[in-house]
Structures are given as structure tokens and as C-alpha cells.
Amino acid sequence: MNKRAILAIILVNYVMIVLDTSVVLTGLPKIHLELGFSDSGLAWVQSAYTLTFGGFLLLAARAGDIIGRRRMLVAGLALFTLASLAIGAAMSPAWLVVARAVQGLGAAILAPSTLALLQTSFAEGAERTHAVSLYSATAGIAASVGLVLGGVLAEWMSWRVGFLVNLPIGVAMIWAARRYIPESPRSSGAFDVAGALASTTGMSALVYAFIRSVSAGWGDALTQGTLVAGLLLLAAFIVNERRAAQPIMPLRLFANRQRASAYAARMLFLGAMIGFFFFTTQYLQTVLNYPPSLTGMAFLPMTMVNFAVALQVPHLTRRFGNARLLAFGLAVCLAGMVWLSRVSPQDGYWLAVALPMVLIGAGQGMTLSPLTAAGIAGVSAQDAGAAAGVVNVAHQLGNSLGLAVLVSLAAIGAHELHGAALLAHRVTTALTASSVMLVLALLLMVRQGLGQRVLSGVRP
Template sequence: VLALLTTSAKDEGGRARAIALFSAVSSSGASIGLILGGILTDIASWRWTLFINVPIGLVVLALVGRLVAETAPRPGRFDIVGAVTATGGAAAIVWSLIGAPEHGWTSARTLGGIAVGLLLLVALVLTERRVAHPLLQLHLFNSHRRVAAFIAAVGLVGAQFATFYLTVIYLQGVLDMGPLASGLAFLPLTLMIFAVSRVAPRIAARIGMSRVLVLGATGLTLSFVWLSTLTETSTYAGAVLVPFLLNGAFASLVFTSTTALGLEGVDAAHAGSASGLVQTMQQLGGSIGLAVIASVYVANGTPGEVVPGMREAFYAAAALGALGIIASLSVVVRRHSGTRSFAPGRAAVEVD
């Protein structure tokens, strides 16, 4: 989807607007899912939260042929080995991390699964260096701005997804909200994402996309720190609503900027590979963040109680956010540390 949006845009302005809208929809999807999931769980069963994807998929299949222009096919062989090693490596790492809170970070299951995943990813890199039509374009990692955006996405998206996990536990376990009410509690966050996404391209045009990432990473991390102050006596209006609004506003900037920087300078032929990397980094970040923060929560918690351990877990989310801040600052610092070289008869050239 992201590749089709970027390649079908008529100009850079259209591309920026398409990325902003895509980021708004994708980043708010998690909170919208909480609302819809609450409705389905209340009126039917949690199993419907999985089945609801079937009719959505059928509608997409019915409309895509009419509304989406086809791209020109390119001859070549499918990179089967690359697909297997990429999928297997990512799945092994995610499987290991998800089970880490239950089985332990030093267990044979966790360490063995991570080792298998890393070996498969090494095999992926070796494969992509020699095949004619690689699934993963290794030259995409030559850009410092793109790599920094990937690192920021892992940290910030991981912290964001884990925050949803923690706040749902708090809303239901402390504030006694049901599934539907808990989902609706995320509505202000979702609306803020959509609102800020409308102006994100203008902000980027004024201050630059790298500074948008710094701004978004900083604000998002502050929302995690704010949520760490939740107690047994806190209320939704007094302690949750404002951090949610702050979170939604800056999450929109993070998703827009990491997506835009991840696709920056990529030609149409490699848009699929680049967009796949953007999505992979976000999903891996979510899995890593949830595993890390759930482990921190369990390690510092008290059985049968909700609040103990939550402060430390939100601090862990803020630590992942700090990783995103450092990565985003490296883009700005590197850009402004460029030197100017002069040659007789030539204009000064700024080196990034």
C-alpha cells in the first residue's frame, strides 16, 4: 500500500500528503482497533476481533481492481531464499521476544530462538548480495538518515504499542472500565492523530522532516513519563486524558517523519523494498517494545495488583523513546555538521 501511494503521487507535495495520510491511518489503527474490539467483545465475543478482518479483506479485494492503478511488471525471478530467510528470521526473533516475559530472557527458548533468527538474517544478507533480483535492496542501508529513521521507529513504535498494553490494563483494572469504555477512552488520542496529520506536511515544509522527527520523538517520550505518574487514586480526566492528547499529537509526527525519511530518495523500482523495510521496522519495534516492557512490568509488579510495576514499565517505554530521540538527533547533527569545500571557479558544495 505504501509503495503504491508513493509511486502514484504526481509530485513531492502529493507524496508528502499521501505519506501523512497513510501515517495517520496506520498509527491510529491500533487505537481504532481498541474501540472496535471493545464493541465486538461487549456485544459478541473476543473471537470476532479476528473474524472482522475477513469482510474488510473481501471489500478491499472487490475495490482494488477498480480504484488502484496497476504498476508496470518487471521481468525477473522471485527471490525465494530471501523471502524464506527474511520471514523466518523475523518470525523467530518475534516469537522469542514475545515469550521472554513468561520463559525468561536467559532461557534456552529465548536465546535459541534469537540465535536462529539472527542466523537466518545473516543468511538473508549473504543471499541478497548475489541474487539478480533481491527482495531486500542492501543499498537502502547506505543512507544515514534512513537508518536513523529505522532505529527511531523501532524504539518509538515499540514504546507506543507497549503503552497501549499498559494503559488498557490500568483502565480496566484500576478505573473499572469495561472493554467498550476502555476502547472509547482512546478516542481523544485517535482524533489527535488525525488532526495533527493534516498539518504535519506543513510543519515539515517549514522546519524540515528531520526536525519533525526530533519534535515527535521528544513529545512522545514525555507522554510516557507523564503516564508513569498513574496511581490507584488517579482519574481518567485528571491523569490520562492530557497525556493521551499529547501522545496522539506527537505520535502522528513520529509516524509521518519515520515513514517519509525511510522512503526518502528511493526510486520507484525499489519503493516496495523500502516500504517493506519501514513496515518491518515498525512491527519489530512493537514486538520488541512489548516484550521488554511486559518483562519490566512483571519483574517489578505484585501478583493480584495493577499499579505496582507500572511506573517502571513506563520508564522503560521512555527509555525506548530516548533511543528514538538520540537517533533523530543524529540526523539533525549530521546534517548541520557538513563542511563546505571550495574549488576555483566552482560554487561551494555542502557535504552532508
């Protein structure tokens, strides 16, 4: 087994997923104007993707255990690539949102296969710690490239090109996967379709309720109905998982309190981070009047520091331990988010935006790798796909639900504002709420004492 080739394939696939997420961020204002999205409707460009991504991850992870992880990897790549082509050709908001949802489904098939392959291909201990650190650090450089590339393409060519670049990458990765990755043993079992449908429709209803509340208000009957329906569907999902013979989300994964806390903290952390990217991108272009290309480069203080710090995680773990590193990373990120939440139209970029970004980038670099390792530590081989799925579900649902909540909160008190003043209000409100999410994540980690016992098997 060629472990270097397998790791390269895993990382490139992860780059493609992260790159796609960040490319769309700097293109949002152009998409807004060209296709005629409403202010609240624009959130669906991101939420349609993250909802299907998060909603079908568990079913796809289970399918990888039953059908074979290489088969699922190739299938996910094919669907993701074709959906990217459809997005590049989108002519209306509905077309774009549907294509993004299909792309999210492709990512849902692809992502758990890559993380499960990482877990089963690299031995627990120093070897896996190194692989997980590279996996997490890759997000930093991919986000950097994606934000800059998305901005440059949106300004000089078209935001559509940012999606079309997936075509050659996807074709090359399909070939490489078939060439270098051995098929995993297939296990017998059944698919928990009821669980997948209940979880996906439940989360979709919740996100829809929060986004609809921006325009219709919480007194609207449809807003209230979808909120209640979402909660009931998620309750039905938990009941189903208790009774299903082969659930897509084995509840035994949550028996370990530290691991369960890592999943919850990941949702809170990613909810805060998607708010940072979504609202700061619009602030830079609308309030500071940056062109898309300069907007992408304006994120470099955050993304480059993120990448550099993430590469040092194995060394930092040996020196300080996982618990201290994780708590410190969350605290540093929180400091940057609070600082950035005080930004105003009169402030300059370097002091009010760039310096807080440095703290946010350093904090994220220290946080994601320990959270990822905690989510898959101590899990048996038979649950490798399910554990990888839950890690990715926490990631994507944190993105989708977190963004929906922040969009809803950002609308409070903004009805009489217009133009740059309106967006500045939305940014400060949303990033203040993001800071609260980081506080909750930090308290959760301190309370549960996530650290040495859970992560002892993945320390270098």
C-alpha cells in the same frame, strides 16, 4: 488513471489493517479469559500477527515488483479476509494464534502494495506529501475507531465480531481494486526465498526467546538456544542479502545514513507505542475496572489529537521544516510517556492517564508522517516495492520485538505481586522502558540530522 479512487482504495486498505490491530487491543482481556491464555502467552495474539507481517513483507514487496502490485493487493486482501473469518471462529489459543499468523501474512502481501502504489501513483513533491500525510493521518482515525469499536463489541456482543467486520470490507476492496487500479508493469526476476525464511525465522526466534524468558527465565536452555539461533539466522540473512542477485532487502537502501536512521527510529518508536497500547489497555480494565467499551473511549484523548495533528503536518513542515518537526514530535511523545509511566492504582484517569495521552497523541501525529516520507524519499522506481517493504518491516518488527522485550522487562520484580498491584507494576515498568526507546529514537534523529536533504523532495 483515477487518482482519487486509487487514494481511497489505498486508505481504506490501510484502515482495515490498522483497525484490525486496534480492535484486538481492547478485546485482549476478554480473549484472555474466554480462551484461557496465560499472561505471557497473551502477547502472541499480537506477536503472531506482527511477526508474519514483518517477516514476509520484503518478499511480498519484491513479488509486487515481479508479479504486479494489483495482483498482490487482491491476493493479500483475499487471504486477510479469510483469516479474519477463521479468527472469528477460533475455539482455542492455538487456533487463534495460527489464524493471526495467517492474517499477518495477508497483511504482509497487502501493505507494501498499497504504499508502493502511493509512491508510483503520486508525483514526488507536494502531491505525494499530501497523499503521505493522509496515509499517516488515517492511522489516527482508524486507531480511534478500532479501539472504541473493539471495546463496544467485546462488551455488548463479542470480541469475535471485531474481526468479522473485515469480511464486507475485504470483498468490497477486492472489487474496487480490480475496477480502478491499473496493473503495474511486470519485471523479470527471482524471489529471494532464502532471505525471507532467514529473516522471518530469525525474528520469530528472538521474539520467542524474550516471551519465554518471562516464565522460564534467561537461564533456561531453550530460551538461550532460541536467542542464539535468532541472532545467527539474522546474521545469515544479512550475508544472504549481500550475495543474492536480487535481494528482497537491497542493502543499497541503507547507504543513505539519514534514511537508515529513519528505519531504526521507526522500530524504536513503534516498540514504545505498542507497549503503550498493550499495557494501558490492561491497566484501564484490570486496575481501574473500566468495561471494554469505556476502555476504548478512554483512548480518545490520544487518538483524536493524533489524527488532528497529523492532518496539519504539511503546514507544520512548511513552517518549521521536517527535522525540527520530527525532533519536537518525539520529544512531546516522550514527555507524555514518562508522565504516564508514573501512574499508580490510586491515581485518577484525567490527570494521570488522559493528559499524558494528549501529549503522546500529538507527538505521534507529528512523527509518523516524516518517518514514512523519509523511508521512501529519493528511491528509484525499481526499488519502490522494496523501500515500501522496509518501511513496513521496521514498523511491524518494532511492534513484535518491542512488545516481546517489554513483556520480558515487565516481569522483572513482579513474582511476589498479585492482582491490580501486579499489573500496575508491569505497566509502570513497561512504559518506563518505552520511554527509554523514545529517548534512543530522539538521540538517533538528532545525531543523524534527519531532515532537509533527505526530505527535500517530499516537502510541500
